[in-house]
Structures are given as structure tokens and as C-alpha cells.
Amino acid sequence: xxxxxSISSRSSWAVLFMGGLFFLSIQNAKAQNCVTSLNNAVGDxxxxxxLLTTTDPNENGEGEPALFSSxxxxxxxxxxxxxxxxxxxxxxxxxxxxxxxTNQGFDYDESCSVSAIITAQSLKFGFLTQGDxxxxxxxxxxxVIVAGSGAVVTELCTAGVITAPIxxxxxxxxxxxxxxxxxxxxxxxxDPSDPDFTVIAQPVIVSLPPVVPxxxxxxxxxxxxxxxxxSEATTIAYEQVVITSFNRAQGAFDAGNAYWQAxxxxxxxxxLGQLVSSLSAEPGLRTTLSNLLSADPxxxxxxxxxxxxxxxxxxxxxxxxxxIMQALVTLGADSTTITNVQDALFVQDINAVSGNVVLKIAxxxxxxxxxxxxxxxxxTVQIDIKxxxxxxxxxxxxxxxxxxxxxxxxxxxxxxxxxxxxxxxxFGLKGNExxxxxxxxxxEDVNGDGLPDLVCHFQTQKAGFQPGxxxxxxxxxxxxxxxxxxxESISVVP
Numbered sequence: 222x223x224x225x226x227s228i229s230s231r232s233s234w235a236v237l238f239m240g241g242l243f244f245l246s247i248q249n250a251k252a253q254n255c256v257t258s259l260n261n262a263v264g265d266x267x268x269x270x271x272l273l274t275t276t277d278p279n280e281n282g283e284g285e286p287a288l289f290s291s292x293x294x295x296x297x298x299x300x301x302x303x304x305x306x307x308x309x310x311x312x313x314x315x316x317x318x319x320x321x322x323t324n325q326g327f328d329y330d331e332s333c334s335v336s337a338i339i340t341a342q343s344l345k346f347g348f349l350t351q352g353d354x355x356x357x358x359x360x361x362x363x364x365v366i367v368a369g370s371g372a373v374v375t376e377l378c379t380a381g382v383i384t385a386p387i388x389x390x391x392x393x394x395x396x397x398x399x400x401x402x403x404x405x406x407x408x409x410x411x412d413p414s415d416p417d418f419t420v421i422a423q424p425v426i427v428s429l430p431p432v433v434p435x436x437x438x439x440x441x442x443x444x445x446x447x448x449x450x451x452s453e454a455t456t457i458a459y460e461q462v463v464i465t466s467f468n469r470a471q472g473a474f475d476a477g478n479a480y481w482q483a484x485x486x487x488x489x490x491x492x493l494g495q496l497v498s499s500l501s502a503e504p505g506l507r508t509t510l511s512n513l514l515s516a517d518p519x520x521x522x523x524x525x526x527x528x529x530x531x532x533x534x535x536x537x538x539x540x541x542x543x544x545i546m547q548a549l550v551t552l553g554a555d556s557t558t559i560t561n562v563q564d565a566l567f568v569q570d571i572n573a574v575s576g577n578v579v580l581k582i583a584x585x586x587x588x589x590x591x592x593x594x595x596x597x598x599x600x601t602v603q604i605d606i607k608x609x610x611x612x613x614x615x616x617x618x619x620x621x622x623x624x625x626x627x628x629x630x631x632x633x634x635x636x637x638x639x640x641x642x643x644x645x646x647x648f649g650l651k652g653n654e655x656x657x658x659x660x661x662x663x664x665e666d667v668n669g670d671g672l673p674d675l676v677c678h679f680q681t682q683k684a685g686f687q688p689g690x691x692x693x694x695x696x697x698x699x700x701x702x703x704x705x706x707x708x709e710s711i712s713v714v715p
Contacts, residue, residue, distance in 0.1 A: 254287075255322040255333040261313050266340040268310045269296065269320050270411050273303045275568060277330040278534035282570030285326035287333045292319040303331075304564040305361055305404075306411040308354050310340060344474050344486065345410070345467045354410040356590075356597035363587040364403030368562075369569035370581045371396035372545065373525060373533030379542040382532070386437045386519040387578060391446055393544025394429060395582075398453040400545075400562045401554055405460035406594075408561075415468035418481045421488050422465040424458040424495075427552050437519045445510040452502050457552055459496035463489055487634055493598060498701045501595045504588040511583035520579050530571035537567035599704030602637065603630040604695050606709050608667035608676065614710040617693070619686045624658045624678035627695060628667045629707065637675035638664040641705065645698040646677060649684035652694030652706070656683035686713045 261267060271289045273280075280303045290297040293315035300307045322333040340346045349357075371392045378388035432438070432446040470485035514520045525533075541549075541563050549559050605628040606615040617625060627648060629637040643660045647653050656679040664673020686693070695707045 254324055254327075254331075255335045256319055257335050257337050258319040259313075259317060259337050259339065261318055261339055262316055263313060265313045266310060267291075267296070267313050267318070267320075267337055268308055268340045268343060268346040269298075269335065269337045270306055270308050271298070271300050271322055272306045272334045273300055273324075273331060274333065274564070275303050275331045276538070278538050278567050279531055279571045280331070280568040282572055283326075285324065285328070285331055287322045287324050287331075289320060289322045289333075289335060292321070296320070300333075302362055303568040304561065305358065305365065305407045307358060308346070308351075308410050310346070310351050344470050344482070348467070348486065348489070349410060353597050356594040357406050357410050360587075360590040360594040361403045361407035363584065363590040364399055364406065365565045366569055366573050367581050367584050367587050368396050368400035368403060369534070369566045369574045370525065370530075370576075370578055371399065372537055372541075372566040373530050373574055374578055375542045375545055376533040376536045377529060379544070380536065382529070385523055387523045389435055389437050390514075390520070391432050391450075391544075392578075393542060394432075394450065394548045395446070396566075397545045397548030397552065397562075398429075398450060398457065400566055401549055401552055401558070402453055402457050402460065404558065404561050404565055405457060405464065409460065409464055409467070413468065414471040414475050415465065416472045416476070418469040418473035418476065418478065418485055420469070421484065422462040422469070422492075424462045424492065425553065426458040427454050429454055429548070429551065439513075439517070442510070442513050442517065445506070445513050449503070449506040449510055452499060452506055454552065456496065456499040456503065459492050459499055461553065463492045463496055466492055490634055494600060494699070494701065494703045497595050497598045497703045498699075500591055500598075501702055501704075504583075504591050507583040507588065511579060514579040514582070522577070523579065524577045525575040527571045527575045530574040534567045534569065534571065534574070537563065541566075596704055596706075599706055600635065600699065602635070602695075602705050602707040603632075604628060604707035604709050605630060605667055605674075606693060606711060608674075614691070614712040615693075616712045616714060617681065617684075617686050619681065619688060619713050619715055621681045623681065625681055625684065626676055626678050628665070629675040629677070629695070629705075630668060631664075631672040631674050633672075636673070638673045640699045640701075641675055642698050642700050642702075643675070643677060646695065647697065648677075648679040648695045649693065650686050650690055652696040652708075654683055654685045656680045656685075686711070688713050688715050 273287050286299050286301040288299055295314040296311040298309045320335050320337045322335045324331045375393040375396055377383040429450050432443045434440045434443045466485050466489035470482055470489060473482035473485055607626055608628040629641060631637045646657050648656050658678045658680050660677035665676050667674045690713045691710060692708055693711045697705050
């Protein structure tokens with residue numbers, strides 16, 4: 222079951238008109254639509270999940286958000302995005318709090334749902350930080366706008382409203398992939414427990430029918446579509462197993478099975494790393510495709526108007542075009558997920574959806590959100606500056622000409638000696654300083670835990686440390702292109 226629909230129901234349009242002044246007063250009033258209660262103690266960390274629903278196209282463009290707040294007044298948040306769940310974490314100041322959601326500007330076609338949990342009772346909310354969840358949701362929000370534009374084009378082409386060369390492109394497949402991928406990103410942070418926790422999920426990467434050149438589509442353009450679709454299909458496969466692994470870890474936690482809890486969390490961690498690696502390729506692939514189509518006079522100037530966007534969304538609210546539906550089924554989306562994708566597509570702000578369709582493939586907001594997500598979900602590693610130095614903060618002489626040894630520590634799920642791409646490492650005041658001198662061959666157990674650690678040396682003069690600095694940062698990537706980041710306290714002397 223999808224937690225996003227556990228408490229909500231869609232508002233009815235069957236509201237009688239009761240006179241002008243009365244209608245206006247009701248329309249502008251706040252209407253509480255959802256509430257949930259907790260059995261919490263003072264000081265508990267609470268994670269709230271809220272969702273807005275509607276029957277109205279363009280709802281995101283109408284400025285009718287929901288305000289979520291706690292009975293104690295220690296939490297409030299505003300949610301502007303319909304059909305994408307939002308999560309928030311706060312610390313309770315009173316026992317047994319309740320959380321309510323209130324639609325603002327309520328005009329009878331909006332509703333909300335809300336759930337809350339003591340964070341310590343959720344493995345997912347403990348594993349993913351608020352920053353991780355924010356980055357997932359921002360990428361999902363940016364993705365569904367791009368998918369919404371493609372969905373409108375597909376609907377209007379299917380209906381014969383548009384007959385331009387843009388209709389010859391595989392826009393429906395692209396819409397399905399982007400829309401599904403975006404909804405799954407949102408689901409990573411919100412989906413519930415799964416009792417089938419003794420089975421480790423395996424990724425299934427779907428091979429989509431290849432895009433082939435036609436009378437207006439060149440071979441280079443077809444190749445660019447295929448490269449993007451293949452990458453996104455891989456991303457979706459890892460999104461699906463990350464979600465399943467987290468949910469099964471929660472199921473094991475709920476059942477008190479520590480062994481399978483650990484196994485599922487280990488799988489989730491591994492798949493999350495592979496997901497990040499896949500996501501990191503998408504901005505470049507989108508840029509390549511957008512640039513090719515922008516240079517092609519058949520497609521370069523095609524734009525959607527806001528009125529066309531509204532027409533397309535109105536059709537989307539009733540049904541998805543066959544090309545999108547078929548692609549979603551091929552990608553393994555079940556009926557609930559397909560409904561979630563459809564809902565996310567028809568509510569987008571028509572002013573955000575309209576405009577040059579080719580440029581939206583590489584929309585800067587989406588590319589920025591994807592890059593931010595990759596950085597947020599990258600692996601946080603523990604580092605030890607000057608291993609063997611038992612001081613609380615390693616002392617660094619900014620004027621020294623010797624190198625600074627830094628150990629990247631291994632864990633039971635991360636072998637620094639085999640998983641780190643040493644050529645990618647940077648280290649210094651900000652972390653992006655190209656100061657690498659060399660890395661020791663082989664591993665060295667610097668902290669006595671029986672695991673081999675990677676020790677690398679960095680040039681002090683290139684690390685950019687200044688007197689007064691208190692933190693050093695190491696950045697890099699794994700051999701699978703997953704970002705890594707490590708920080709440690711330092712004391713800098715001239």
C-alpha cells in the first residue's frame with residue numbers, strides 16, 4: 222500500500238452554489254481536511270508526511286497550498302506541490318501531539334492526507350537525512366514538470382491537435398520514463414513497511430524498444446534518445462529495489478528480526494550507491510539530446526502555449542495516452558504507481574509546463590536538482606587526518622612543504638582500498654583543492670578494526686588552509702562514480 226493514499230480521499234465537485242457573498246466567503250476560508258495523532262513523549266523526533274490531492278488540472282499554478290502544523294505549535298510547513306508527498310522532521314515539545322493539514326484558498330477540489338511517526342521507529346527516516354529527503358523531493362518536483370510538458374505534447378499529438386514534426390519523436394516513452402522516475406524518487410522517502418523481508422530484491426533493468434531514425438529524426442538524435450532512455454531505465458530499476466529494500470528493512474524492524482534488518486539495509490545502501498552512479502550520468506545525456514534537437518530546424522522552435530498546456534492537462538486528468546501507458550507497464554509500474562504518475566502530470570503549473578519543449582529536456586532546474594541529489598546521496602566516509610595522531614583536532618602547519626597523510630576508513634559495507642577512485646580525490650579547506658600527491662599501495666589498518674584503510678598524501682601548499690580554519694574536507698568518487706565526502710576537525714597554525 223502507498224502511504225500517500227492511506228488517509229486521503231478526493232474532494233467532490235458536487236457542492237451547491239449558495240449565493241455570491243456566501244460562496245466567496247467560503248472560497249477564501251481555510252478548511253481543515255486531514256489530521257493524525259501521535260503517542261509521543263516530549264523530546265521525541267517526529268517525521269511528518271503530507272500529501273495534497275485534487276481533481277483540478279493546473280492545481281500547482283493556482284496558489285492553493287496546504288499548511289501542516291502541530292497541536293503544540295512546534296512545527297509548521299507549507300506544501301505547494303500536489304500529488305508529491307513531502308516529509309518534515311521536528312522535535313516534539315509536548316506529549317501526544319496531533320498534526321493537522323489545512324488547505325488554504327480551499328475551493329472544494331483540494332484535499333490532503335497526513336501521517337506522522339516517531340522517527341526512531343522508522344529505519345528509512347533514520348537512514349535518510351532531512352537533506353537527503355529534500356533533495357529527493359526537489360528532483361521529483363523538477364522531473365514531473367519536464368514530464369508534464371512531454372505528457373501534454375503526447376496528448377495533443379494523439380488527439381490530432383498538434384501535427385508538427387515534434388509528434389514524430391518518442392515523447393510518450395520519454396514522458397513515461399521521466400514521470401515514473403520522478404514519482405519513484407519521491408516514493409523513496411515516503412513508502413511504508415514490507416513484511417516480505419527475508420528476500421533481497423534484485424534490480425530488473427528493462428530494455429525498451431530502440432528509437433530508430435525516420436524521415437525527420439537523424440541517426441545521431443536516435444542514438445541520443447537511446448542513450449538517455451537506457452540510462453533512465455537503469456535508474457528506475459535501482460529506484461525500485463532501493464524502495465523495496467528500505468521497506469523490507471522496516472518490515473524486519475517491525476518484526477524484531479535484527480538479522481534481516483541488517484541484510485536489507487546493506488542491500489539498500491548498495492543499491493543507493495548504484496542509483497547515484499546512474500543518476501550522475503543523466504544531466505550530460507539530457508544536455509546532449511537537447512543540444513542536438515535544438516540544432517535541428519524540425520524541432521528547435523516548437524513551443525507549447527499555456528492554453529495548450531491546460532487543454533492537454535485536462536485530457537490527462539481523464540486518461541493517459543496509449544504510448545505513455547504502454548511504456549509505464551513495460552517499465553514494471555503497477556496500477557497504483559501508474560495512477561500516481563498520471564496524477565502528478567495533470568496538476569502541473571501550465572506556465573511551467575509551457576514553452577520550448579526541446580529546451581525542457583535539459584531544463585536547468587532539473588539538471589541542478591539531479592546534481593544536488595547526486596551530491597546529497599553520495600557516500601559519507603570517515604577520514605582520519607594524520608592517522609596515529611591522538612589529538613582531538615589534527616594540527617596543520619599552513620606553511621609546511623611536507624604532505625598531509627589522510628586515511629579513508631573502511632567499514633563492513635565500504636572497502637576504501639578497492640572502491641575509491643584515487644585519481645578523483647581532492648582535499649583541503651573547501652574540499653575541491655587539487656592537492657593529491659600520492660596514495661599508498663595496498664591497505665593499512667590505521668584504526669585497529671581489522672579492516673584495510675586507504676592512506677593518501679596531499680600537498681599542504683595546495684590544500685588552501687588558512688589560520689583559523691577548523692574543518693578539512695575530502696571529496697572524490699568511487700570506481701562506480703558515486704560521490705564520496707569526508708570531513709574532520711583541524712587546527713591550523715601559520
